Amino acid sequence: xxxxxxxxxxxxxxxxxxxxxxxxxxxxxxxxxxxxxxxxxxxxxxxxxxxxxxxxxxxxxxxxxxxxxxxxxxxxxxxxxxxxxxxxxxxxxxxxxxxxxxxxxxxxxxxxxxxxxxxxxxxxxxxxxxxxxxxxxxxxxxxxxxxxxxxxxxxxxxxxxxxxxxxxxxxxxxxxxx
Amino acid sequence: xxxxxxxxxxxxxxxxxxxxxxxxxxxxxxxxxxxxxxxxxxxxxxxxxxxxxxxxxxxxxxxxxxxxxxxxxxxxxxxxxxxxxxxxxxxxxxxxxxxxxxxxxxxxxxxxxxxxxxxxxxxxxxxxxxxxxxxxxxxxxxxxxxxxxxxxxxxxxxxxxxxxxxxxxxxxxxxxxxxxxxxxxxxxxxxxxxxxxxxxxxxxxxxxxxxxxxxxxxxxxxxxxxxxxxxxxxxxxxxxxxxxxxxxxxxxxxxxxxxxxxxxxxxxxxxxxxxxxxxxxxxxxxxxxxxxxxxxxxxxxxxxxxxxxxxxxxxxx
Numbered sequence: 001x002x003x004x005x006x007x008x009x010x011x012x013x014x015x016x017x018x019x020x021x022x023x024x025x026x027x028x029x030x031x032x033x034x035x036x037x038x039x040x041x042x043x044x045x046x047x048x049x050x051x052x053x054x055x056x057x058x059x060x061x062x063x064x065x066x067x068x069x070x071x072x073x074x075x076x077x078x079x080x081x082x083x084x085x086x087x088x089x090x091x092x093x094x095x096x097x098x099x100x101x102x103x104x105x106x107x108x109x110x111x112x113x114x115x116x117x118x119x120x121x122x123x124x125x126x127x128x129x130x131x132x133x134x135x136x137x138x139x140x141x142x143x144x145x146x147x148x149x150x151x152x153x154x155x156x157x158x159x160x161x162x163x164x165x166x167x168x169x170x171x172x173x174x175x176x177x178x
Numbered sequence: 179x180x181x182x183x184x185x186x187x188x189x190x191x192x193x194x195x196x197x198x199x200x201x202x203x204x205x206x207x208x209x210x211x212x213x214x215x216x217x218x219x220x221x222x223x224x225x226x227x228x229x230x231x232x233x234x235x236x237x238x239x240x241x242x243x244x245x246x247x248x249x250x251x252x253x254x255x256x257x258x259x260x261x262x263x264x265x266x267x268x269x270x271x272x273x274x275x276x277x278x279x280x281x282x283x284x285x286x287x288x289x290x291x292x293x294x295x296x297x298x299x300x301x302x303x304x305x306x307x308x309x310x311x312x313x314x315x316x317x318x319x320x321x322x323x324x325x326x327x328x329x330x331x332x333x334x335x336x337x338x339x340x341x342x343x344x345x346x347x348x349x350x351x352x353x354x355x356x357x358x359x360x361x362x363x364x365x366x367x368x369x370x371x372x373x374x375x376x377x378x379x380x381x382x383x384x385x386x387x388x389x390x391x392x393x394x395x396x397x398x399x400x401x402x403x404x405x406x407x408x409x410x411x412x413x414x415x416x417x418x419x420x421x422x423x424x425x426x427x428x429x430x431x432x433x434x435x436x437x438x439x440x441x442x443x444x445x446x447x448x449x450x451x452x453x454x455x456x457x458x459x460x461x462x463x464x465x466x467x468x469x470x471x472x473x474x475x476x477x478x479x480x481x482x483x484x485x486x487x488x489x490x491x492x493x494x495x
Contacts, residue, residue, distance in 0.1 A: 070216060070218070082201075083201055085204040085207045086204065119211050119215065119216070120213070121212055
């Protein structure tokens with residue numbers, strides 16, 4: 001069964017909550033940068049940047065990251081999602097990076113993203129911002145800022161829809177998988 | 179892409195070629211990072227088996243595999259046990275017993291990689307077989323053209339030189355025509371094979387005719403060892419008749435690019451100023467070669483689905 005967990009304006013309210021939490025945790029906004037994980041982490045990072053930029057009066061650097069090449073489950077999944085280009089046009093050395101993803105689940109995507117960022121340089125810190133945390137972690141990874149928390153079953157699928165990529169803003173639950 | 183091997187261009191579907199080219203673009207981005215390496219093929223062993231001398235192609239494949247974090251072993255003919263009389267299949271069976279995950283193979287006999295691919299269960303990647311095929315060269319060339327012109331469809335590509343003995347020409351003709359480009363060729367009549375028209379190629383009588391209005395001018399390497407055979411004029415005569423110089427390049431479109439598979443013979447098929455000039459994409463071809471080979475290695479190595487424990491047990495019963 002498929003149903004919406006969050007709809008329309010409520011999604012943006014969650015994004016604003018994430019931005020507020022981030023601002024209260026970071027020490028020096030002038031050394032911040034955002035990294036959106038493909039696919040839905042990218043528009044989410046752009047929205048967060050808009051909110052944070054206006055609060056701190058800066059134009060924070062924004063990069064995108066595709067973690068396909070850092071996955072450890074090609075053999076299990078048989079692949080293959082299309083690989084997209086990562087695009088980080090600034091040195092991340094010494095920056096406080098905010099890694100942005102849509103839904104936090106096992107934590108394996110985030111592990112891969114942290115590993116990938118290590119290949120670009122040495123940030124002073126990496127924070128994690130997600131719009132939704134659905135539990136079932138397989139690695140010791142926790143978000144620093146989170147918009148929504150959901151109780152889910154392991155075989156459920158949670159999808160974020162964002163107007164930039166999809167028709168609307170929504171968080172959709174597919175019970176028992178797609 | 180669902181195939182075990184990459185042996186030639188003719189057996190590739192157009193969608194597969196696009197998938198390879200699209201996959202190569204994100205790999206090229208990796209070269210701009212401080213760590214030019216991703217962990218995708220960690221723990222996999224790639225064996226380069228070269229039965230024909232090669233520095234460029236072997237190095238390109240070796241770097242491609244290393245940038246994917248694979249372990250790489252290079253075997254070249256002068257040091258191999260072939261000298262000791264081992265058969266081709268036995269050589270591969272031995273390497274397979276050492277748990278190689280993927281073979282990159284070059285051989286002077288056309289069809290040798292196909293022969294091996296039929297007999298072993300792991301992917302075989304053809305790095306050049308005789309005058310037959312050099313698929314990754316054609317793919318990196320298509321990638322380079324697309325990078326400059328943004329497309330391949332409808333482009334006019336002039337390929338000039340020794341077509342008969344060139345696996346680069348053959349593979350490029352297959353790839354370019356499949357992707358919708360129009361290919362014209364020119365070269366010494368003795369080095370243009372019969373039946374080229376059937377591959378959808380236009381044969382031009384003069385090099386000027388081939389270059390005129392072209393979007394891409396692709397110069398082939400002249401094998402100097404063919405000099406003195408009845409097939410080939412002198413080097414001096416070749417340069418005068420077919421060599422690419424500034425005057426001839428002016429006949430091409432203003433935004434045309436010059437390509438060459440390397441290594442170049444300066445003053446034989448191409449003049450210095452053109453090889454080093456602003457329209458030359460020869461160095462881009464080399465860079466793109468590593469990215470395209472990474473894409474092919476990645477696509478071939480990661481689609482081999484590992485059997486589950488149950489499947490593995492069932493297979494041993």
